[in-house]
Amino acid sequence: MDLDGDHSENISEATEQDQLVPSTITSEMATTEKHQGSSRGGKGKRLWKKVKYQLVEYHSLPAYLRDNEYILGYYRAEWPMKQILLSIFTIHNETLNVWTHLIGFFLFLALTIYTATKVPNGHSLQLSDVLKADLHKLHACLPSLPNMHDLHRLRDELKTTLPSMDFSGWHVMELLYNCLPERFSHGNQTDVCRLRSMTGDVANIIAPLMVRPITRWPFFAFMGGAMFCLLASSICHLLSCHSERISYIMLRVDYAGIAALIATSFYPPVYYSFMCMPFFCNLYLGFITLFGIATVMFSLLPVFQKPEWRTVRASLFSFMGLSGALPILHKLILFSHQPEALHTTGYEALMGLCYGLGAVVYATRVPERWMPGKFDIAGHSHQLFHVLVVAGAYAHYRAGLVYLKWRDLHGC
Numbered sequence: 001m002d003l004d005g006d007h008s009e010n011i012s013e014a015t016e017q018d019q020l021v022p023s024t025i026t027s028e029m030a031t032t033e034k035h036q037g038s039s040r041g042g043k044g045k046r047l048w049k050k051v052k053y054q055l056v057e058y059h060s061l062p063a064y065l066r067d068n069e070y071i072l073g074y075y076r077a078e079w080p081m082k083q084i085l086l087s088i089f090t091i092h093n094e095t096l097n098v099w100t101h102l103i104g105f106f107l108f109l110a111l112t113i114y115t116a117t118k119v120p121n122g123h124s125l126q127l128s129d130v131l132k133a134d135l136h137k138l139h140a141c142l143p144s145l146p147n148m149h150d151l152h153r154l155r156d157e158l159k160t161t162l163p164s165m166d167f168s169g170w171h172v173m174e175l176l177y178n179c180l181p182e183r184f185s186h187g188n189q190t191d192v193c194r195l196r197s198m199t200g201d202v203a204n205i206i207a208p209l210m211v212r213p214i215t216r217w218p219f220f221a222f223m224g225g226a227m228f229c230l231l232a233s234s235i236c237h238l239l240s241c242h243s244e245r246i247s248y249i250m251l252r253v254d255y256a257g258i259a260a261l262i263a264t265s266f267y268p269p270v271y272y273s274f275m276c277m278p279f280f281c282n283l284y285l286g287f288i289t290l291f292g293i294a295t296v297m298f299s300l301l302p303v304f305q306k307p308e309w310r311t312v313r314a315s316l317f318s319f320m321g322l323s324g325a326l327p328i329l330h331k332l333i334l335f336s337h338q339p340e341a342l343h344t345t346g347y348e349a350l351m352g353l354c355y356g357l358g359a360v361v362y363a364t365r366v367p368e369r370w371m372p373g374k375f376d377i378a379g380h381s382h383q384l385f386h387v388l389v390v391a392g393a394y395a396h397y398r399a400g401l402v403y404l405k406w407r408d409l410h411g412c
């Protein structure tokens with residue numbers, strides 16, 4: 001809101017249609033807020049109400065807003081913040097850039113809520129079924145069962161033998177009671193030594209069945225990274241035209257969002273593939289986290305946002321993404337016999353295809369370079385790039401669900 005100069009003499013009585021027609025007025029002409037303050041009543045106010053902020057052409061833009069010379073018109077330039085916020089509902093060359101990622105943000109918000117509330121976790125998916133199926137083994141595997149009636153004591157012993165296990169909701173003890181009643185129903189002596197030996201046997205049998213719930217944090221870290229990236233990008237496209245300072249800040253937020261999306265995309269495949277190999281798990285997670293932080297730091301350099309650095313930007317983010325091929329290949333070698341490994345790799349290849357294509361489109365500015373001015377409102381490279389990013393992230397979400405199910409069912 002600090003951008004409004006002495007341009008009140010330039011007010012034109014623009015019509016509704018003028019918003020959609022690239023005019024030759026300069027960006028300065030489009031900023032007239034001071035006039036509002038200086039003529040509160042009468043003719044000035046009526047005139048003010050008629051003023052629509054005009055869209056301008058590429059050659060009228062201040063240097064910091066010139067990014068793509070193949071998009072010729074429909075630019076907003078240095079509007080007051082209120083008009084910029086309202087422009088989310090009007091048509092200009094950033095409208096679809098804002099909405100493609102805003103819709104993507106709400107899609108991922110809905111998927112996060114859905115996954116957190118509807119997709120079963122390790123408890124409900126696995127334990128009761130496994131225990132029901134395997135409890136019969138207890139009969140055969142407990143030759144040393146003593147004749148005893150002190151079931152509460154057995155329960156206490158088991159609880160101390162398996163201190164880290166969460167018994168609530170698993171009904172292990174209830175199943176034991178029901179499954180082995182005849183073993184405990186007669187006899188009147190409790191032999192402490194035999195009790196100890198028996199609880200050890202029970203613990204050995206039950207422990208492998210009681211897979212602890214698989215942690216969800218890598219999955220939700222990715223969902224958070226995707227939502228941050230999509231929302232940051234959407235806000236960036238909406239607000240960047242306000243001023244050089246806002247543009248500078250917003251572009252950095254946008255780059256940080258992209259780096260966050262790429263880095264957190266590694267977390268589910270790396271964590272769930274290598275959760276039983278802490279060395280590789282920590283190595284890959286540490287590498288990509290540091291790479292992401294370094295990319296954000298590098299993107300803070302002023303030179304990073306210059307148009308001629310577009311290819312460098314695309315290359316850096318692409319290389320960051322490509323480094324994900326290493327843990328995925330490693331996973332394929334380790335788990336070539338697991339259908340889940342192939343299934344997730346298929347989704348990851350699809351994600352790579354979407355992101356790769358997106359990076360090429362972003363860097364080459366196809367199709368607008370072939371027909372400058374024809375794709376200003378719809379169909380230009382940045383919009384295609386946005387759609388491909390959402391599609392790639394969605395493929396990755398589907399891969400994440402496969403990882404969760406795999407580890408919930410099989411543990412390590």
Ligand SMILES: [Zn+2]
Pocket residue numbers: 097233237382386
């Ligand atoms: Zn964008």
